[in-house]
Amino acid sequence: MIDNNQLLRFTTAGSVDDGKSTLIGRLLYDSKSIFEDQLESIENTSRKKGHEGVDLALFTDGLRDEREQGITIDVAYRYFTTPKRKFIIADTPGHIQYTRNMVTGASSANVATILIDARHGVIEQTKRHAFIASLLQIPHVIVCVNKMDLVDFSEDTFNDIVNQFEDVASKLLIKDVRYIPMSALLGDNVVNKSENMAWYQGAPMLHTLETMHISSDINKVDARFPVQTVLRPQSEAFRDYRGYAGRVASGIFRPGDEVTILPSGFCSKIKTIDTLDQTLEEAFAPMSISMTLEDDIDISRGDMIVRSNNVPETSQDLEVMLCWLHNEPAKPRAKYSIRHTSNDQKAMIKEVIHKIDIKTLGRITDDSPLKMNEISKVKIRTTKPLMADSYRENRATGSFILIDDTTNDTVAAGMIV
Missing domain, CATH: 2.40.30.10 (Translation factors)
Incomplete structure (x- = not known):
């Protein structure tokens, strides 16, 4: 019997062509979590595209543009079950212009899996995704060093990438980081242990996900x-x-x-x-x-x-971390609708305190309007008081979204500092 409480939500993140969709396809394929009619459809599509075997990325890349371009654009959610646990996967795009999609997909995740191409090591997008995982307080990170077959399954290459990521993680609030060398295309260390990397003594990815202890992210103290x-x-x-x-x-x-x-x-x-x-x-x-x-x-x-013995802060002026999601930049001192728990009212961005330089994880003092995918610390003022906790203490009452009243588009996601 599967424990209904053992539901694990994880998101995949990485740069373009790091193999996120292929990894999920391999995970579903090797764990026999694919329906026969779906498998038959993917096999037919793979043959039409000229592939000798099954194109594993097609299990998640469902949009027509994704299949034509061979990239992931939208957040694809997949569900599967093993004898030990239930899983919800959010496959997020790797392109810089789709960083906002990663924020959406990772907002409710227990685990972030960050893929790194073994040939390229830690790059800017790796730092960006690690920072977002830290910002969203995702408690566990699995670093999947993929395409090890293209570097002759080199242990030295793997260790070098581990050291690179450790340097990034040391500057962030990431509690638990695990590293797995793999080849999603060939199946090494995804579901089954790799015979090509005998030097790796850890467990493959599926076993790691099945046995990882997931504590609830619900605050049980503040009522x-x-x-x-x-x-x-x-x-x-x-x-x-x-x-x-x-x-x-x-x-x-x-x-x-x-x-x-x-x-x-x-x-x-x-x-x-x-x-x-x-x-x-x-x-x-x-x-x-x-x-x-x-x-x-x-x-x-x-x-x-x-x-009454545990009251949150009630204020109209708040300092928040804001990820701008919209194509159009923020309008200076414009009013937006803010949605915080069941509270809907108006809010205004008063001041940009600083922006985050993803390359260095440093701070940039810049008064220019917020642009798409930028992450910044800002001051906002609301028309009525918000009953808010810090996001680090309480994700439910520490998060909010901003909505443009004219288009009804969600323009930003915020976390109260």
């Missing part, structure tokens, strides 16, 4: 309940019922807990915690519940219920 809607049933049996419905973002709530409603600051106690068909003794993230209070307080969507 946060963003209110999505107020329930006032019209039926006779529930005429006096006034419930506050939403999803627990973090922490644990129990009936009798003293709570504070933000931003108003009024206090009360939890009377009941309900679901559709039962009353609960406790609720924890990420459960969807309805909560009633002992006092009648004016609460609406966007408010947050927290335990």
